[in-house]
Amino acid sequence: MPEATGARARQREQTRRTLLREGRRLFAAHGYADVSLSGIVAAARVTKGALYHHFDGKPALFRAVLDEVQEEVADAVAATADAEPDPWDRLTAGCRAFLAAATAPGVRRIMLVDGPAVLGWSAWREMDEANSARHLADALAGLAASGVLADRPVEPAARLLSGAMNEAALWLADPRAPGDPDAVWEALEPMLESLRASRGPDADR
Amino acid sequence: MPEATGARARQREQTRRTLLREGRRLFAAHGYADVSLSGIVAAARVTKGALYHHFDGKPALFRAVLDEVQEEVADAVAATADAEPDPWDRLTAGCRAFLAAATAPGVRRIMLVDGPAVLGWSAWREMDEANSARHLADALAGLAASGVLADRPVEPAARLLSGAMNEAALWLADPRAPGDPDAVWEALEPMLESLRASRGPDADR
DNA sequence: TAATTCGCATACCGCTGGTATGTGAAAGGA
DNA sequence: TCCTTTCACATACCAGCGGTATGCGAATTA
Secondary structure, eight states: OOOOOSHHHHHHHHHHHHHHHHHHHHHHHHOSTTOOHHHHHHHTTSOHHHHHHHSSSHHHHHHHHHHHHHHHHHHHHHHHHHTOSSHHHHHHHHHHHHHHHHTSTTTHIIIIIIHHHHHOHHHHHHHHHHTHHHHHHHHHHHHHHTTOBOSSOHHHHHHHHHHHHHHHHHHHTOSSSOOOHHHHHHHHHHHHHTTBOSSSSSOOO | OOOOOSHHHHHHHHHHHHHHHHHHHHHHHHOGGGOOHHHHHHHTTSOHHHHHHHSSSHHHHHHHHHHHHHHHHHHHHHHHHHTOSSHHHHHHHHHHHHHHHHTSTTTHIIIIIIHHHHHOHHHHHHHHHHTHHHHHHHHHHHHHHTTOBOSSOHHHHHHHHHHHHHHHHHHHTOSSSOOOHHHHHHHHHHHHHTTBOSSSSSOOO
């Protein structure tokens, strides 16, 4: 799919990718509001004509960038989680991987700060759900199916955990007073544990 | 303090309050980015000269609005919590009150969506800490002091809970697919319970 | 009542996101 | 091969934005 045969199609793809790359770099560094389209097209060595040929406007470019970021985070989480055989380890390892990925400089601001404000919370939530947050819900659903979790609905728990981890990521990567990773994890782990079935270590069945 | 004696001082206060009121209304309804200063001053029946006489610019006006909103939420939380004699009930009642206050139409978008993006996450966090989030940390600290909580540091737990509740508020008041309050609470309560000391219902001491 | 203050209005500016149109090289047909 | 069409992008332009400099008149003060 990324392959392009014609000379024109190849150039087109490269221009598009350059715009996404420079847009992401500038959005991450200065924030959505403080980045102008003029700045982006100058960094990409093209003009606004090119940008509007590829994207519908500034919010659309940001959305494409965010899509890329979300996919990147989701891939990192999935790769780490899938390496764990035990379902519970998959959950904890996935959470750790999320925190690591979401605190990356090219991710944090775009995904967690500007994302909801630019696209609106509902649209942002849909994207988040379709990507990284989905893995969390999946992991919880898997655990629930095997009786490890209390038989409460998993969706609310997944959302609250997602919110907690987003906040954790923002704190861990706070440029002013970054949080302590160990302290965060020691607060997060009991929250995960609280989801376990109250009936001893193994339920019937 | 709100009293003003001179005719000029009274007019000044009224203009300032009108700007804050209309600014808050428009920010809450359309979002920070989609509200122009022209729109605000037109709604307030003044001109930009008045606005810039009272505030340093658009972000400064927003910050003043957010300050008002935060204080309002903090007051509601404190009033509800303080009515409960039992420390643990103060925590849970305070959480419920926060969810109720944060989902209000004039609060949600300003405090939870645009706030971090406009002021930057660090500055937003400072304000949040100084207002509503402080009550959560205080409640946890009080419980920790009386041995009800496990003796882990309270700050990380407070932050994660704050993140979870912010997300919960956003979900509960989602205009597209609002969350179910009961489901949210049944997911949040176990998280709070998980903070309790692991030693039986009552620790030594 | 003359001088001063100051709350606000008026007029203006550079820049932004967005649009309408032009253009030249690559792709396609004879 | 040459002509035509396509299309990726450049150029030129615009209304509206946040922000600034200045003017003004009523309330205050001396």
